[in-house]
Amino acid sequence: MERKPVEIHVYGAEIICPSCVNMPSSKETYEWLEAAVGRKYPDQPFIIKYIDIYNPPEDEAARSFAERVIEEDMFYPVVLLEGNVVGEGNPRLKTIYTELEKYGYKAV
Structure with a gap:
């Protein structure tokens, strides 16, 4: 059975959030997450999008x-998986993997 790919959205900005000084940028987190999820779940499609909070689509x-x-001063990047917040500031892969597996993704 073909399932619809899970959507992961990474919200962030060019400037690193004030509370996230020694952490990777939002864009770096997006690229790292895309690579990590692709390696852990090969041949299992997912959609990942980067959204600039100051220049959203x-x-x-x-x-x-x-x-x-912006209004709630959330630590970014903020990672949403199917509309649910699964990471903020410094997202944890374990949390994201656990959430993906709820949608039927199987680690290789």
């Missing part, structure tokens, strides 16, 4: 969540 849901990240 026209999509209403993305724009709305980007505003929320």
Whole structure:
């Protein structure tokens, strides 16, 4: 049975968040996450998108969540998996993997 790919959204900004000084940038986290998930779950499709909180796309849901990240002073990058926050500031792979496996992903 073909399942729909899970969507992972990484919300962040060019500037590193003030509370995240020694951590990778949002863009680096996005690239690292894309590679890590692809290695752990090869041949299991997923969609990952990077969304700049200061320049979000026209999509209403993305724009709305980007505003929320700014208004609530969330630590970014903020990682959403199917619309649920699974990481903030310094996302943990274990948490993201656990969430993916709830959607039927199997580690190789």
